[in-house]
Amino acid sequence: MKYNPSKIEKKWQKYWEANKIYSAKDKSSKEKKYVLIEFPYPSGEGLHMGHLRPYVAGDTYARYQRMSGFETMYPIGWDAFGLPAENYAIKNNVHPKISTQKNIDNAKKQTQSWGISFDWSREINTTDPGYYKWTQWIFLQLFKAGLAYEATGLINWCSKDKTGLANEEVINGCCERCGTVVEKKELRQWYLKITAYADKLLAGLENLNWPEPIKLQQKNWIGKSEGVWIKFLIPNSKDYVEVFTTRPDTLFGVTYLVLAPEHPLVTKFTTDENFNKIGQYVEEVKKKTELERTNADKSKTGVPTGGYVVNPINNEKVPVWVADYVLGWYGTGVVMAVPAHDERDWDFANKFDLPIKQVITSRSDLEGKRSDLSKAFTDDGKLINSEGFDGFDSDIARRKIVEKLQEKRLAGFKNNYKLRDWVFSRQRYWGEPIPLIHCKKCGVIPVPENELPVLLPEVKKYEPTGTGESPLAVIEDWVNVKCPKCGASGKRETNTMPQWAGSSWYYLRYIDSKNKKQLADPKLLQRWLPVDVYFGGMEHTTLHLLYSRFWHQFLYDRKLVPTAEPYAMRVPHGIILGPDGEKMSKSRGNVVNPQDVVGHYGADTLRMFEMFLGPHEATVAWQDEGMVGVYRFLNRVWDFISEPKEPKTTDKEVDRILNKATKEIGDDITDYKFNTGVSGLMKLLNVVEDKWLTKKQYGIFLKLLAPFAPHIAEELWMEVLKNKKSIHLEKWPKYDEALLASELIDLVIQINGVKRDVLKITKGLSEEEVKSIVFANENIKKHLAGKEIKKFIYIKDRLTNLVIQSSILVN
Numbered sequence: 010m011k012y013n014p015s016k017i018e019k020k021w022q023k024y025w026e027a028n029k030i031y032s033a034k035d036k037s038s039k040e041k042k043y044v045l046i047e048f049p050y051p052s053g054e055g056l057h058m059g060h061l062r063p064y065v066a067g068d069t070y071a072r073y074q075r076m077s078g079f080e081t082m083y084p085i086g087w088d089a090f091g092l093p094a095e096n097y098a099i100k101n102n103v104h105p106k107i108s109t110q111k112n113i114d115n116a117k118k119q120t121q122s123w124g125i126s127f128d129w130s131r132e133i134n135t136t137d138p139g140y141y142k143w144t145q146w147i148f149l150q151l152f153k154a155g156l157a158y159e160a161t162g163l164i165n166w167c168s169k170d171k172t173g174l175a176n177e178e179v180i181n182g183c184c185e186r187c188g189t190v191v192e193k194k195e196l197r198q199w200y201l202k203i204t205a206y207a208d209k210l211l212a213g214l215e216n217l218n219w220p221e222p223i224k225l226q227q228k229n230w231i232g233k234s235e236g237v238w239i240k241f242l243i244p245n246s247k248d249y250v251e252v253f254t255t256r257p258d259t260l261f262g263v264t265y266l267v268l269a270p271e272h273p274l275v276t277k278f279t280t281d282e283n284f285n286k287i288g289q290y291v292e293e294v295k296k297k298t299e300l301e302r303t304n305a306d307k308s309k310t311g312v313p314t315g316g317y318v319v320n321p322i323n324n325e326k327v328p329v330w331v332a333d334y335v336l337g338w339y340g341t342g343v344v345m346a347v348p349a350h351d352e353r354d355w356d357f358a359n360k361f362d363l364p365i366k367q368v369i370t371s372r373s374d375l376e377g378k379r380s381d382l383s384k385a386f387t388d389d390g391k392l393i394n395s396e397g398f399d400g401f402d403s404d405i406a407r408r409k410i411v412e413k414l415q416e417k418r419l420a421g422f423k424n425n426y427k428l429r430d431w432v433f434s435r436q437r438y439w440g441e442p443i444p445l446i447h448c449k450k451c452g453v454i455p456v457p458e459n460e461l462p463v464l465l466p467e468v469k470k471y472e473p474t475g476t477g478e479s480p481l482a483v484i485e486d487w488v489n490v491k492c493p494k495c496g497a498s499g500k501r502e503t504n505t506m507p508q509w510a511g512s513s514w515y516y517l518r519y520i521d522s523k524n525k526k527q528l529a530d531p532k533l534l535q536r537w538l539p540v541d542v543y544f545g546g547m548e549h550t551t552l553h554l555l556y557s558r559f560w561h562q563f564l565y566d567r568k569l570v571p572t573a574e575p576y577a578m579r580v581p582h583g584i585i586l587g588p589d590g591e592k593m594s595k596s597r598g599n600v601v602n603p604q605d606v607v608g609h610y611g612a613d614t615l616r617m618f619e620m621f622l623g624p625h626e627a628t629v630a631w632q633d634e635g636m637v638g639v640y641r642f643l644n645r646v647w648d649f650i651s652e653p654k655e656p657k658t659t660d661k662e663v664d665r666i667l668n669k670a671t672k673e674i675g676d677d678i679t680d681y682k683f684n685t686g687v688s689g690l691m692k693l694l695n696v697v698e699d700k701w702l703t704k705k706q707y708g709i710f711l712k713l714l715a716p717f718a719p720h721i722a723e724e725l726w727m728e729v730l731k732n733k734k735s736i737h738l739e740k741w742p743k744y745d746e747a748l749l750a751s752e753l754i755d756l757v758i759q760i761n762g763v764k765r766d767v768l769k770i771t772k773g774l775s776e777e778e779v780k781s782i783v784f785a786n787e788n789i790k791k792h793l794a795g796k797e798i799k800k801f802i803y804i805k806d807r808l809t810n811l812v813i814q815s816s817i818l819v820n
C-alpha cells in the first residue's frame with residue numbers, strides 16, 4: 010500500500026476526537042503544562058498561514074509535553090467580538106451573531122483538518138453571554154477600584170471604522186485595522202487607568218524569562234523617564250508653570266519656554282496683540298496628527314504669546330511661546346527650551362531667531378573653553394556659563410541644581426511615562442456593553458453584579474452611526490432603565506468595549522470554561538497558572554500582551570488569581586511571505602491557502618513543511634519545492650516502516666543512533682527550534698533507512714515523528730506495528746546519557762587475518778558486546794556460514810580476528 014494522507018488523516022482526526030485523547034484533566038497526579046496560542050477572531054476569510062504557524066508550533070510543543078508525562082492543556086476559543094466580525098456582517102448583510110457562528114464552524118473544521126491537538130472541551134467564545142458576563146464583571150471591579158473613568162478629550166478616531174481607537178491601535182499614524190489615517194476627535198470616552206500599573210508592568214518584566222526584544226518593546230512603550238519638575242514663576246503673580254525635564258543641568262541655558270497648544274495657561278500668557286494669532290494657531294494644530302507634530306524632518310511651527318516667566322535659578326526673564334512639538338499629554342505639557350543642547354529646540358530657535366546659550370561643554374574641552382556650536386551638543390559634559398556650578402559634571406550638577414531649588418520648593422524629582430491610559434470605549438455595536446448606568450442624581454452607577462450580563466440587545470441596524478454615538482443609543486427600551494441606586498430614570502452606557510476586552514483574560518476562562526459562579530475556580534487557577542508557553546505574534550507586544558498583563562496584575566492585587574504574571578514564556582513567530590517573497594495578499598495573488606495544501610499533500614506535509622521553513626521567529630517565504638521535499642520524506646517514512654522485517658538480533662548501532670536522536674529532537678522542541686527538529690528526523694531516516702529495525706526501534710522512530718506528523722505516525726503505529734493505544738498517549742522515549750557520551754570507532758574485522766569488513770561501533774565495548782555485534786553482521790555471517798570458530802581475538806577498540814578452519818574458507 011502506498012502513502013495516502015487523504016485516506017488516513019480524517020480517520021485519525023475522528024478517532025482522536027471520539028476518544029477525547031487531548032482533553033486535559035483537572036484532577037491528575039501529573040505535573041501540568043499549559044500551552045497557549047492567541048485565539049483567532051473568526052472572519053469570513055477563514056484561517057490562513059499566519060494562524061497555522063503558531064498553532065502548529067504550539068501543537069508540536071504540546072504533543073511533546075504530553076508524551077513527556079505532563080498533563081498538557083492546549084485550548085482554543087474564539088475572539089469573536091470586534092470590528093472584523095462586524096464589518097463582515099455589515100458587508101454580507103447578516104447579523105454578526107449568525108455570520109460569526111458560521112465563521113467559527115468553518116475555522117473549527119480547518120484546525121481539525123490540520124490535526125491540531127486542541128482540547129475542545131474547553132472551547133470559549135467571547136460573544137457568548139456566559140463568557141462576557143465575566144468580562145463585564147472584571148470591568149466593574151476595575152471601575153469600583155477607581156481604575157475606569159470617564160473623560161472628554163481629543164482621541165484617535167478612525168473615520169472608516171467610525172470609532173475611537175486606543176493609542177496602541179494607532180500604528181504609524183494609521184488605524185491598526187484598516188490603515189486609514191487616524192484623525193483626532195473630541196469625544197466622551199471611558200478610559201482604563203493602565204498608567205497606574207506602569208511601574209508594576211515594568212517590574213514584572215524583570216522576572217520574566219521572555220525573549221529580550223519583546224521585553225524591550227514593552228519597556229519602551231511604557232517609556233519610563235526619570236526627571237525633574239521645575240517651577241518657572243509668572244512675574245507679578247503668585248502663579249507659576251511647571252516644566253518636566255531630564256536635563257536640569259542645562260537650566261542656565263534656557264532661552265525660552267514652550268507651552269503645548271492645548272495647555273490651559275495659553276490664554277493667560279497671551280497678550281492682546283498676540284491673541285488672534287495664537288487662537289488661529291491653536292485651531293490649526295488641532296487638525297494635525299501627533300505624528301505630524303513630532304516629525305523631526307518637518308519645519309517647526311510656533312507663535313510667541315508675548316508673556317514671560319522667570320528662570321528660578323538666575324531670575325532671568327524668559328519669553329513664553331506656544332509650539333506644537335510640545336505635546337499636551339506628556340510631562341506637564343511645558344518645556345524649558347535649551348537650544349544649545351536639544352535638537353528640537355535648536356531647530357526652533359534658529360527658525361525664530363531666538364538666542365542660543367551654551368552651558369555644557371565636552372569633558373575633554375579645556376575648562377571654560379567655549380566652542381562655537383554648529384549643532385546642538387546633546388551629551389553630558391562640564392558646566393559653563395552657569396554661575397555657581399561651572400566646572401561640575403552634568404550628573405553632579407543635576408543633583409546640586411535640583412537640591413538648591415528644592416530648598417525653595419521650586420523643583421522635585423518626578424517620573425514620567427510615555428504610556429497613556431487605555432481608551433476603552435468603542436462606538437460600535439458588536440462588543441460587550443459597558444455595564445454602567447448614568448443617573449442625573451447619582452452619577453455613574455454600576456449595574457448590580459447579580460444582574461450581569463448586560464445582554465447586547467437585538468437591533469435592526471448595527472451599522473456605526475459615525476456621530477460618535479454607538480448604534481445602541483437609539484434603542485430606547487434598552488437605554489432607559491431605572492437607576493439601581495435611587496430608582497429614578499437613568500440611561501445605560503451605550504458605548505461598547507474594545508476588541509481587546511475579551512482577550513485580556515480568556516486564558517483564565519479556559520481553566521474553568523463553564524463556571525457559572527466565578528470567572529474560574531481558584532483551585533483550578535492554582536493548578537493551571539501561569540501559562541507555561543504562549544505562542545503569538547510580535548504585532549501584539551504592545552497591545553494584547555500588555556493589556557492582558559495589566560488585567561492579570563490587577564486581578565492578582567485583588568487576590569483573584571494566584572500568580573503575579575499570566576505568561577511564564579512568550580514565543581514569537583515570524584511572518585510567512587508568499588512564494589514571491591512578498592506579503593501574502595489577495596491583490597497580489599500570492600496567497601497560499603492551507604486547505605489547498607491539505608487537499609494535495611495532506612496535513613502532515615503542511616505541518617512539517619511549515620516547521621521546516623526556517624527558524625520559528627524568522628520571516629520566511631513559502632516555497633513549493635521544499636514542500637514536495639517534505640512530502641517525499643513522509644513517503645519514504647511510509648515505505649520504511651510499512652513492511653518492517655524482524656531481525657533476530659538487535660543492532661547496537663541503531664540503538665545508539667535513536668538514543669542520540671531522541672535527545673536532540675526533544676531538545677529542539679523545548680528550545681522552540683522546530684526546523685532543526687524536522688531536519689533531525691530527516692537525517693535520522695537517512696542513516697536508518699537501509700537497516701532492519703526491531704519493532705521497538707521502529708516504534709521509537711515513530712514516537713520522535715509523532716509531534717510533527719501526528720497522522721502518519723498514528724497510522725503506522727496502530728496499523729503496521731499493531732499497537733492498541735494511540736501513539737500520542739505514549740511516553741516519549743527515554744535516552745541514555747552514557748550512550749550519548751560514547752564515541753564511535755572503526756572496528757576492523759579480519760577472518761584468518763584477512764580484512765573482511767570495518768564496522769562503526771561504540772568505543773569501549775566489552776569483548777562479549779563486540780562478539781554479538783560481529784556475529785549479527787550480515788556480511789560476516791556469510792563468511793562464517795557453517796564454519797566452526799576456533800578463536801576470537803579482540804584488540805580493544807581496534808580489531809577482531811576470527812580464526813576458522815582455513816581449508817574450507819570461502820573467498
Ligand code: ANZ
Nearest residue numbers: 234253254255256259334335336339340342347350351
Ligand atoms: C530641557 C532639556 C534640555 C531637555 C536638554 C532635553 C535636553 P524623555 O526622555 O522622552 O522623557 N519634554 C518634556 N515634556 C515634553 C512634552 N510635553 N512634549 C515634548 N517634549 C517634552 O524626554 C524628556 C525631555 O523632553 C525633557 O527634557 C524636555 O526637554 C522634553 F538639553 O528639558 B528637556
Ligand code: ZN
Nearest residue numbers: 448451492495
Ligand atoms: Zn440615581
